[in-house]
Amino acid sequence: MSNDTSDFRGAFNSAIEAWRLANYPDMVVVYENGPQPANEGEAGPMFLDTSVRWYGASPSTVGTRPRGRHTGALALHVFSKQGQGVGQPGEVIDSLVELLRNRRLGSAVLSMPQLGVPGTANGWSKLSLFVPFRLDSA
Numbered sequence: 001m002s003n004d005t006s007d008f009r010g011a012f013n014s015a016i017e018a019w020r021l022a023n024y025p026d027m028v029v030v031y032e033n034g035p036q037p038a039n040e041g042e043a044g045p046m047f048l049d050t051s052v053r054w055y056g057a058s059p060s061t062v063g064t065r066p067r068g069r070h071t072g073a074l075a076l077h078v079f080s081k082q083g084q085g086v087g088q089p090g091e092v093i094d095s096l097v098e099l100l101r102n103r104r105l106g107s108a109v110l111s112m113p114q115l116g117v118p119g120t121a122n123g124w125s126k127l128s129l130f131v132p133f134r135l136d137s138a
């Protein structure tokens with residue numbers, strides 16, 4: 001039996017990696033529980049940080065082994081060196097919106113991506129995107 005949550009995380013990471021290779025092959029992507037740059041300087045002038053955020057779960061059937069539904073959001077953060085503007089990071093976010101908007105990914109259904117509040121910290125500017133999902137589990 002497959003693990004629906006692990007399969008979904010794998011499908012998300014695979015989709016992001018294929019998108020990166022096709023559009024931004026030199027950009028570093030930091031995957032949740034994956035290899036991390038030893039320091040931010042190794043990430044280059046811009047990098048993408050990804051994770052899956054789990055919000056809740058509920059039963060969707062009853063019986064001996066009921067099915068369930070997970071909800072959450074894919075979190076994507078584009079970091080760029082502060083002072084370089086938001087032109088290219090904004091293009092990255094727009095491209096991710098097109099990749100992830102209202103589609104099926106593995107056994108999950110993604111909703112319309114939502115922009116997060118921009119921020120700055122430690123010399124980096126951050127643009128964020130959150131993609132709500134529901135994942136039915138066997």
